[in-house]
Amino acid sequence: MPRYNPATIERKWQKYWEENRTFATPRLPAGEKLYVLDMFPYPSGDGLHVGHPEGYTATDIVSRYQRMRGKCVMHPMGWDAFGLPAEQHAKRTGTHPRITTERNIANFRRQLKMIGFSYDWQRELATTDLEYFRWTQFIFLVLYDTWFDPGEERGRPIAELPIPDEVAAEGEDAVRRYRDEHRLAYQLEAPVNWCPALGTVLANEEVVGGVSERGGHPVVRIPMRQWMLRITAYADRLERDLDLLDWSESIKALQRNWIGRSTGAEVDFFIGSRPAPDGMPSQEEFEQFVVERIQGRGFPSRPGADVLRVYTTRPDTLFGATYMVIAPEHPFVQRLTLPEHADAVRVYCEQASRKSDLDRTDLAKEKTGVFTGSYAVNPVNGKAIPIWVADYVLISYGTGAIMAVPAHDTRDFEFARQYGLPIVAVVDPGDQEGVDRRAVLAGQAPFTGDGTAIASGRFTGLATAEFKKAITEDLEHKGLGRFAVNYKLRDWLFSRQHFWGEPFPVLHELDDQGNPTGRTVALRPDELPVDLPEEMAFDASHDRPEPPLEKAPASWLYVTRDGRRYKRETNTMPQWAGSCWYYLRFLDPHNDKALVDPEVEKAWMPVDLYVGGAEHAVLHLLYARFWHKVLYDRGYVSTPEPFMKLVNQGMILGEMEFTGYQDAAGNWVSASEAKRHPEGLRPVKLDASDVEKREEGFVLKADPNIRIESRAYKMSKSRGNVVNPDHIVRDYGADSLRLYEMFMGPLEAVKPWSMEGVNGVRGFLDRVWRMVVDQHAEQMALNPAVQPLAPSAEQNRVLHKTIKAVTEDIEQMAFNTAIARMMEFVNFFLKQDPRPKSCMETFVLLLSPFAPHIAEELWQLLGHDQTLAYHPWPACDEDALREETIEIPVQINGKLRGRIQVPSDADPEVIDHTARENPRIASYLEGKTVVKTIVVPRRLVNYVLKG
């Protein structure tokens, strides 16, 4: 009784593939290569989620398809295995994170193998393998050894950094410091985002709205020594090279937005060479300053103590600057504060420093600030304007100081209103829709768009764009300003206070007393790897931002090298580090001489298709591209970009849910009402049979006045709507899981899970099985209808239509429609008796990338003793598609009024003639004048009538 039993055949073929190393990939591609990559998973303790196999099935289909097309496919899998959960587990239980991690990896590996993905498991790697992170540390040394040459726009060895004479004259220490300041990996004492709940410092990117991106815990800012990576040096190239990539415009937009390039000007406002008692720089000094700039020194690369340098994207509004603002952390705060304002300023800055980012960006918040008592002189008109301190100016962007133009900037406008500062319009908006010109000119409303300059000296009358150019050139000429570019992107905070991460290959020198001298040295590549200490006590109390490795055994922590004592760096690298280059290591995972053999790298790179979740659209992809570019500059890789084509799979939500609301007394309340006043209401989960559709939404069957909320939610443990792939495979089979995940809808769409849908595709596979297999036989045998006959013309047409559609759909990654076409094939051939064996064979090949286990089983039954994994993909015979006659619709005034049969190659005259002869059409045309006849061969006929 050979019924379709996935449990048996899936195990059988997985064993076959493993024993025969069916999917092993050669060191160098034989023939045309294709590198198909999944974003490797973090092996969490919860195991695989149905979201994982979505992208993995898509890439597996492409991989299997392309192997059959003769491509040499690289398709590896590994583990992004460093991470906080294993460490937190260690704190609770004392189990070493390595143990937990290995256990989780084993579970993930089991689950992925159970779904039948065609990975080359010989290439499996984990970022936590010593032999892997040895090379992560090596890449850190490359970053440490590199400076960015802005002239050549590329990273170069630090030894090639030109040392200015005045630095060289100061001696060896000065040169060392100068180099350290230019490395791509550098240290910085800076306020960091300490998250007490997670026990770590977070990157700026990991803090969203003042709370941690993961878990939503509060974040406070405290100063700490940190490792930073100079990603900002590559901002321009990271933005520009997006043009080389076949990525969706929305992901590119996300990255561009994140990089946030803006252009404008830097301008120096004179504040006097020393503080004046009344805060007012003297007029003579200002004039002297201007003359000096014009005649001699020009615009200094770094601002001196006599100016406040600002960055603006609107140099054309310089004449409208009525005050200035510096960030509370700006180094000039003290110097600019007059004694009578000192208390207020000190209090304000202290408050600002205590505020989390959340408080500082609070939406509804009114703007706050204090006056320093000092003034700066506007270089374009010599007017002195007051300098304020306010936290709406960020120290980390631009120069940390702005010129405020309240008439033409919303934020400045709000602030000026708040503190009664003057508002002077210098841009006339003219007549624009939605702009109250009179209010703008009267300083009663801000206008931030482009217009025509007014009250701007000799620039008056210029259009915004021209003005910007003209005044920037003028300022540049006078040495008072210069063209400037800024980015929202910040340097990458690269150290974490974790145990479970890659140790830095860095030593800190100690003096005779055992105190740090402040000198840092990097290890030599031959001193790698630096492993984590085995013996560690995992301390549950970790409420200070002190790295756990501070408590490592002294034997690990202290190193003597060339007679000097050193202490190891105790920070570790963030989880991103390992995932920044794993795609390179897959190519050559066991190489102990190099991170990747250049010959191998050249042969396989770049990644041709990269599939993963949109949650990595910004950070992972930006970081990986950054590292790749540094490796490119330093000659380790041959391509400027790592990932040519990127596809983001959409999230899979839980099953659709109906929710009604009841008040305390148990009365139903409409969902729309509940949204406005949720107090005291209780959500009640309803069954689909309790609700019905009425007009624009669902209502309670028992009371149609009550509206019901219907939507699918993100899967979560707390909601109890998580679907476990283990259960699906157990109850329906891996092929059904794969097929359903692809049939749900377009790969990139967000879509809800449906158990009934899984059951539906299982029904399809059952039908496929019955189409080929004799269910009534004792042993595996062909269905008696399957005969070694030549197909009829119609059978052949259906077959080749299916080949064509499935092939095109796979090429476009439209897997849902490919499956629909195969369903149509089965619906047709189940009714055919006899069914030509050759049609069955071809169909099995088409099905195999989607449902490889059942396909292999049927292929074997059809008489083949080799895997179909490398069997040539079926070719479509266009001749077989040709039909003798086709049906085309006939319209009258655009309305469908009939159909006619015509020869498929009929020309317009024949079609027109046939249509007019059709009795139904003829009756419509009778007595009317045909004004126009449209005949589209093979498509339709349309008659336009008069009257």
Place this chain on the structure above:
RNA sequence: GUCGGCGUGGCGGAAUAGGCAGACGCUGGAGACUUAAAAUCUCCUCCCCGUAAGGGGGUGAGGGUUCGAGUCCCUCCGCCGACACCA
């Protein structure tokens, strides 16, 4: 607020290049087989009028271009996602 994406039956979704809206699947209904149930098979399933033949309407709303619009253009509404004082 800014940027990006999306609005099609009871549900998931199809619809080359502007050319028959609703492929395929689910759900629901009717029937066949069966002692019965499951499984399987057949038919129906966008809405309205009509016994039917047929007719009318319909792709978030309104307008436009066109012989013809789900598809192109404009305005608006709604949902989802990202960013959010970046000067």
